[in-house]
Amino acid sequence: MTTGPAPVPGPQPLLQLRGLSHSYGAVQALHGIDLDIAGNEFFALLGPSGCGKSTLLRSIAGFETPAEGEILLDGEPLTRLPAHRRPVNMMFQSYALFPHLSVEKNVAYGLEAEGTAKTEVRQRVGEVLETIGLTKFAKRRPGQLSGGQRQRVALARAIVKRPRLLLLDEPLSALDRKVRAEMQLELKRLQHEAGMTFVVVTHDQEEAMSMADRVAVLNAGRLEQVDTPVTLYAAPRTRFVADFIGTANLLDGTAVAGGISLGSGLVVAVEHQLPAGSPATAVVRPEDVSLAPAGSGTLEGTVVDTFFLGGTSTVSVQVPGLRAPFTANVRAVQVPERGSRVGLVLDAARTVAVADDRDAGAAAAAAGATQGDARGAAQETVSS
Template sequence: MTYGPDTVSASQPLLQLRSLSHSYGSVQALHGIDLDIAGNEFFALLGPSGCGKSTLLRSIAGFETPAHGEILLDGEPLTALPAHRRPVNMMFQSYALFPHLSVEKNVAYGLEAEGRGKAEVRRRVGEALETIGLTKFAKRRPGQLSGGQRQRVALARAIVKRPRLLLLDEPLSALDRKVRAEMQLELKRLQHEAGMTFVVVTHDQEEAMSMADRVAVLNAGRLEQVDTPVALYAAPRTRFVADFIGTANLLDGTAAAGGILLDNGLVIAADHTLPSGAAATAVVRPEDVALAGAGTGTLSGTVVDTFFLGGTSTVSVQVPGLSAPFTCTVRAVQVPQRGSQVGLVIDAARTVAVEDDRAASRPGAAQETVSS
């Protein structure tokens, strides 16, 4: 069953943010955000606490008024419209279900508030409950449901009004790990069946990477990178993204011909276009490293720890001249003993070089943060 409107044309993004900025007193939460989100896209806003992602979501919903910039939905300006007049729905972290109402009454509440006829309300509520798989729980109250079921009721209440855009603020944070993993798949399925655009805010990279078609990584109120989950992991464009997404060995040095020159004189091979001598970082994912005999490979060191993870293990190697142990992922049967000497063979074709911009000035980054 499809709830959303017809897909907008490929040349016209559904949601456009233009130079969006916002401050709380002297603290700037958003710095000139420019972003396009397509129709029927599952889009995630990802970042650490205080990065501005919730401020951005609340600005789209109409609960915050940005100091500067524009918000356009299908080409029409939203910025001046109050929240209740926007064709946008928001699903809150707490779900905000009415405990004294049944499941069907909770889902019907918004339609009844709009003055819809009883027959239409009954039909649309039935369709929504069928989509989320809770038809047989229609007469129950929220207190009689599991956390995952309550999450689905909140989602049904949001999609039954057929908004152009559904905003979700940390929708899975109240669930335990097992249910959260199940609901990640469920949300993606429901988004596809509902035929509408989802924009979800989360600080959980696994959640964003498993559900979203594209992810915007925010840091200190700025967009670091907007890309597919695969591209964010395999081709980060900044040191922050490389460090925040997944696990990576970050080798800091300076850009040189053919790679990154480390302080100990070694060169980590990597293709790049950075100016010679610029502060730079080689990004090496643990699975792109193979163990070799002592004294061979790109780097050599001493095994300091191993972590068994089932079919694979993570091995930490202390390399002279590196401040942190170097990690690699190997098959469980190949795990060397702690204290043994090993070589590390780095896959140069998969090594990414990025500018080391940690010293760059970021207005507001050192100030107290007031909103995530």
């Protein structure tokens, strides 16, 4: 796991989190989070339910007060500053639009509440509605809009105040798959045009990997890894990240010279620096595997299933000694028949070795589930 502030591009990070910890009763939701986020960066907080990502976002926004640590924006402390005094805006998952107000009135609400001059309000609202393509819907009310259009109105209301930092809590979860894919591109375009720093919380890895410049993967309140999407996929640092990001064959064994021993004489060649004799996992992506005639591969097994995906197919191979079938992505014309014996050729240069942290992962998952229960109880207490 990361042990210090994650490096960011550029000389000065916009947002700095130092030793951030928070608890719900006896359950600790955040464990000493250190994180730097750059100006004009699209940053994603990614992880399963109960991992602490929403707690972290709400702490930045000012809706939660961390028990320990500091939050700095451009070097200025925010930790004890109330939410309404922070130069930060937040777009909620529910959008929270006023149903009785028109689109333009919803967007203008924050500016009018601050006493902004009417001429400036009209100008800024007009500009942002044009940017998001909703100028012709300015007089409509939210109930007359589609889900995607309501999402754009909520985004417009958030960016019209020109915050230095925009926080988005599961912004696309209420949209269907097609609209969600369109809005992923739209969010990235708007972030670039607005020149703002976006921090988005999501449990959808595809969403995070397609939009963000960098992604922080959280697990039970701890940072597992902070990296670009490409690095997270190609070079995961922990077993959790390897399993959570994309699809991977995880081969658990023991680190030996030049590889990982799976037992029964099977050794997977890996370029790694793990201590010999330590529990280790080889991470092999399905697209980094090629099929070969039986007896000529790194591993050998029996084809138990195939899944046609268009130009490619996924082949599932049961290898003796492995608990789960091994998967390989191959060209559709190369799909072997079920029941046939095949060899699996693994590329050592593309096979990643990580420490086998399954025991720690199980404890973290249990803590995460308890954390979710504790947070729910706390929110229920507040709402009642």
